[in-house]
Amino acid sequence: MELKGYSHKFGDDVNTDYIISGKYKFSTINMDELSVHLMEDLRPNFFNEIKKGDFIVAGANFGCGSSREQAPLVIKHAGISAVIATSFARIFYRNSINIGLPLVEVPTDNIAEGDLLAVDLEKGVVKNLTKEEVLKIKSLPKVMLKILQSGGLVNYYKKYGTLELID
């Protein structure tokens, strides 16, 4: 399946406090309420700039900081189809796979704000349609891909009825 949308470009070390501030996340688990605050300390009106299917594109260490799963959840809930970054922090990476938010690890220096991108996870490529460039994605371990393809760990667990690793 190909995901297609526009790039919203951020820098290095975007932490989970920036993605969703601690001052909001403790008072509700309703993602409708939380997702309007996505990235607001970095870009105040960001939620309203997103069109369904768009991508967040960032530099190194995206998602560093706390373990809050609200971070990938609000990104997904806001209509972002995948996060593309040079590298990701560990807990954010794990949480994203667990909730079924695709993450794409490629060098992002050449992707600009507003570039039209197409991501194919099965084929492992990011196409920059604006710049006519193709980037290859580092492939995910099979198990993680299976969890992602199931739509997250909850669905995986429901589908296979177990937490065994199924190849």
Add this chain to the structure above:
Amino acid sequence: MSTCKTISEKIFSDHLGRDVEAGEIVIVDVDFMMGQDGTTPLAIKTFENVGANKISNPEKVAFVIDHNAPSPSEKVSALHKLMRDFSNKYNTNFYDIGEGICHQLIPEKGHALPGQIVIGADSHTCTYGAINCFSTGVGSTDLAIAMASGKLWFKIPESIKIILEGSLPTGVFSKDLALYIIKNLSANGATYKAVEFEGPIIDSLSVEARFTISNMSVEMGAKVGLMRLDKKAENWVKERTNSQFKSYEPDEGAKYEKIYKFDVSNLEPQIAKPHTVDNVSPITEVEGIPIQQGLLGTCTNGRIEDLRIAASILKDKKIHKNVRLIVAPASKDTLLKAMNEGIIQSLIQAGATVVAPGCGPCVGTHNGVPSDGENVISTANRNFKGRMGNNKAFIYLGSPATVAASCIEGKITDPRKYL
């Protein structure tokens, strides 16, 4: 397969009953799991969503209300109630408001033991590595699935070794060491890796001081910050549990992705400047920056030794008239000890405000949100923009001694002149 193993490889191999090495993805039984009030409500929702109606082993589960305790609003109260009701229904361990910060309580109550695999739905779960426990932060879905199945999937991490050599100068504490290491490795210098800390400096530190370093290993991206279990640490654990445990040392020829050696004999106190934890300078480069608020506490530096050192500096003195100093002890036990030792009296007489044991102002929800343009000197582990609830404030991180000295003078101050 290499026969020489890191601490992480040994812990996982023993749990699985077969030899495993870094890079493998495995499913393993989890020895203990924890959630706090920012992450547990979502885990409860997920637990119910997968159709689970039983916790695999409720004795291995603890919930802690620490991030927003006592509750500042109706909405937060509703989530706290959800946690209490769920805990009552399934008979898990539960630590309500006032008990303290999860990362103080889990080792203090003997829940996390050497050689175990422990998860916590909080990024600073890596703290218990200081007592040779493979402990790591996860999200709410992981916690939910682990509660239901008793297991979780892990990638066995590659390891990095950090050796601290020399002798520790006066006025330089484990917090300064942690900041100095993070400065050198950067905020993602250990991403996904298990870090093993060792060397004469680590040996010389108290167990409490070691927790500070393991706690901050996630600030360079690490999965866990492990240390060997020496006699000192073994005694610390034995004072808190009657359970049997096993500890692990790395093999001589174990594979490390990188080995760093730091001689810290000439180290100065360190300060992390806004807005990243790896933006670190020696204190002599930032002395004199005015501050309006101090924070002494958090899972990094809210322990009895931290309060002791701050009180020794503040005793019979007054904090600067333009400064508020907030003190949040890491746990009820810490608070009681501090009261018995006269520490709380000294701090309050100096002008400090003591709040309930918990995470308090560190996470920006209540108990001391700074105003626009204000500078805060804090013993916490994060200084991200907006972290304390105001994205127009500036957070500097330092040791408890640095915070105490700075609060007296109303500006960032080298604590060595007070020691």
